[in-house]
Amino acid sequence: MQGLTVAPRRGAAHAAEAAASASSRQDAAVSLRHVVREFRLRGGSFLSREETRISAVADVSFDIPRGTTFGLVGESGCGKSTLSRIVAALDRPNDGAVEIAGEDLFALGKRALRKRRRNVHLMFQDPTASMDPRFRVNEVLREPLMIQKDGAPRDWTRRILELMEQVGLPPSMYDRYPHELSGGQRQRLAMARALALNPAVIVADEPVSALDVSIQAQILNLMRDLQRDKGLTYLFVSHDLSVVRYMADTIGVMYLGKLVEVGPAEEVYTRPRHPYTRALIDAVPKAEADSKKAYTISGDLPSAANPPSGCRFRTRCPLAQDICAREVPQLDRQEGAQRVACHFPLDAPQTDATEPEPATHVH
Ligand SMILES: Nc1ncnc2c1ncn2[C@@H]1O[C@H](COP(=O)(O)OP(=O)(O)OP(=O)(O)O)[C@@H](O)[C@H]1O
Numbered sequence: 001m002q003g004l005t006v007a008p009r010r011g012a013a014h015a016a017e018a019a020a021s022a023s024s025r026q027d028a029a030v031s032l033r034h035v036v037r038e039f040r041l042r043g044g045s046f047l048s049r050e051e052t053r054i055s056a057v058a059d060v061s062f063d064i065p066r067g068t069t070f071g072l073v074g075e076s077g078c079g080k081s082t083l084s085r086i087v088a089a090l091d092r093p094n095d096g097a098v099e100i101a102g103e104d105l106f107a108l109g110k111r112a113l114r115k116r117r118r119n120v121h122l123m124f125q126d127p128t129a130s131m132d133p134r135f136r137v138n139e140v141l142r143e144p145l146m147i148q149k150d151g152a153p154r155d156w157t158r159r160i161l162e163l164m165e166q167v168g169l170p171p172s173m174y175d176r177y178p179h180e181l182s183g184g185q186r187q188r189l190a191m192a193r194a195l196a197l198n199p200a201v202i203v204a205d206e207p208v209s210a211l212d213v214s215i216q217a218q219i220l221n222l223m224r225d226l227q228r229d230k231g232l233t234y235l236f237v238s239h240d241l242s243v244v245r246y247m248a249d250t251i252g253v254m255y256l257g258k259l260v261e262v263g264p265a266e267e268v269y270t271r272p273r274h275p276y277t278r279a280l281i282d283a284v285p286k287a288e289a290d291s292k293k294a295y296t297i298s299g300d301l302p303s304a305a306n307p308p309s310g311c312r313f314r315t316r317c318p319l320a321q322d323i324c325a326r327e328v329p330q331l332d333r334q335e336g337a338q339r340v341a342c343h344f345p346l347d348a349p350q351t352d353a354t355e356p357e358p359a360t361h362v363h
Pocket residue numbers: 039041054055056074075076077078079080081082083239304
């Protein structure tokens with residue numbers, strides 16, 4: 001991505017360590033186990049009883065160790081937002097479990113679930129979607145303090161100004177409306193609101209996708225600084241692999257509702273083992289001509305209403321063989337290391353990862 005110096009987040013050793021500790025559920029701030037989400041739609045005409053099942057998330061498991069970032073990447077429609085909403089307890093899975101700090105969210109009663117929801121905050125691409133347009137900046141920030149009963153009301157003005165300072169909003173913005181702020185300032189306000197709610201986990205669904213690249217870098221750096229200072233845990237969602245690489249300790253690659261590869265960010269980026277991950281990386285334009293043969297995939301993502309049998313990627317995979325249509329590949333069981341769901345995973349180092357990267361798309 002232009003405007004960002006893409007460097008290993010905290011070094012490969014840290015990432016490997018982070019992924020290793022991910023295997024320990026005790027250390028996990030977030031733990032997903034076999035999460036399934038299907039949407040059932042009544043198709044055809046008004047009177048039709050035919051039901052279409054959309055397989056948006058299909059048996060996804062991963063852990064996010066406390067204080068680290070899990071970057072979820074994949075093309076449009078692969079299920080990233082559906083999974084984000086489930087982790088933020090704004091939607092229920094049809095099957096599987098989501099644990100926040102060891103507590104199974106969907107085993108809780110309604111009232112307890114409502115309370116626990118505050119531990120996870122969802123940040124959107126358009127932050128104003130979650131703000132009342134009649135509220136000024138100070139009111140947007142006052143509301144969570146009132147909900148949290150955070151200190152005495154007479155201290156709230158000082159607390160609001162502190163929050164604004166933490167995210168780099170000048171005091172002159174105190175009485176502005178969100179629509180009077182720039183896109184970057186609105187995302188800063190969203191971050192301040194998240195901090196006021198004091199969550200353990202922030203789910204950020206494409207938080208910088210609508211921003212100019214130079215502003216993207218500022219917001220990503222702010223998120224990293226706040227994570228370091230406050231020990232926050234992030235589930236960071238983007239279709240842009242270079243942004244995910246910049247932010248994440250661990251990368252999870254999703255394809256049509258399935259996690260196809262997961263592991264320490266630098267290892268996944270420099271030595272992808274799944275053909276889809278490799279194609280995503282090869283689609284990132286490089287500053288220099290790359291003499292290595294690039295993997296490209298053609299065609300659109302198949303419909304989640306009718307996913308291919310066996311490996312869901314097989315209709316676009318250059319390596320597909322007969323077994324790929326028959327057997328669903330499972331993530332291999334190398335605890336704490338790079339894991340891949342493929343019958344014929346790639347082995348050798350494949351890419352040069354030293355260049356700053358522009359946006360990713362799949363052909
Ligand atoms: N409420 C819903 N009802 C029916 N289908 C849905 C619903 N929400 C999502 N889907 C379907 O589930 C699949 C996953 O959608 P989702 O929004 O999670 O993808 P995404 O990875 O976030 O895509 P994008 O990058 O475009 O935001 C898609 O096929 C989508 O059409």
